[in-house]
Amino acid sequence: MTQTHARPGAENTGANDESCRGTRLSADPTPIPDGMKRCTKCEEVKPHSAFHRNRKAADGLHPHCKACHAAYRADKKANSPVARWLRGELDVTPDGLEAWLLDRIERDGDDDACWTWQGAMHNRGYGRVTLDGVPAYAHHIALRLWLGIVVPEEMHVDHLCRDRSCCNPSHLEVVTPKVNVLRGIGPSAENAVKTHCDNGHPLTGENLYVRPDGGRDCRACRRNHSRAHYARTRNGELTPEQKLNRGIFARTITFNVTERSA
Structure with a gap:
């Protein structure tokens, strides 16, 4: 006859049974629905998708939910001796x-x-x-x-x-x-050292426009771009994308008017 020994300070509640491995008995006697599991850390009942996989557990799931596990790992990283030494x-x-x-x-x-x-x-x-x-x-x-x-x-x-x-x-x-x-070699570093725009206008004095985000623009090029855009709008010149968007908007208005009149 094999005698079962419980750990000191704990009653023998069948914790050595195969069905109890990887889980901790909760004080809440409320039955848990199928597809759900109680987190042993926060004591909340959550779906199986809220738990990491654990092959060693009888149910194949980690005893702690993903949120509790992430909080534990974050606290361990923040308070470890190495992390405190780096800070x-x-x-x-x-x-x-x-x-x-x-x-x-x-x-x-x-x-x-x-x-x-x-x-x-x-x-x-x-x-x-x-x-x-x-x-x-x-x-x-x-x-x-x-x-x-x-x-x-x-x-x-x-x-x-x-x-x-x-x-x-x-x-x-x-x-x-x-x-x-x-100090690098990326586009931002290359543009920062430019003295003229792509069209040859100087990026100094009154011709320099500083955007709210700190970027630099050429006032002459901005002025020419605005004039060209105004001319296209006034003459009715639209890009294929603009024509498509306006056509969809016109068809929507026609459909709504026809539906109301019917």
Whole structure:
């Protein structure tokens, strides 16, 4: 005869039965309808679609609902020692972090050369790591580890060497998002250094128009565009799309008038 032992401080309620694995008995005796499940965290009855899959559980579902699980993971990430260290709330460096980071960095030449990240990469070319469940960029950790610089959430880190996989702290600088964009090679950076518009008009003095969003426009080109648009409207010149939209609007009015008269 096999004797069943309950854990200290708990009654033997059949928790060793196969049907009770992955769930926790609730104090609410209300029966649960089919297709529903009670979350063991918030005690709310929710449909099966509100729970993650769990092969180890008897019902194949996680005991906590997706909302509670997401809140738990967010709280764990926010309050973990690594997250607090990255935010500057803790001064003690996690054990073994420097050796772990150096094992994943390729250092060729002297200290002025790029330190190329050899681990996982972001789809935009930045090195990425996950420490104690906290995702972070490798170059952010390098700044915090070797220079003690904390990167605020509203700031960016500019790679002065233009190598996004570089983790050399001497090649990194914390700047505002605007400065980081203007230092790049994208369309915004190219347009910011233009002195003339595409039609050759100077973008200075009275000819320069600054939009409310900070962008620059040529007043001469805006004036010519407005005059051309006015001429097309006055002469009845419409694009195929405008003709189609006006035709649909006219047919709708005709249909409504015919329906009312009938």
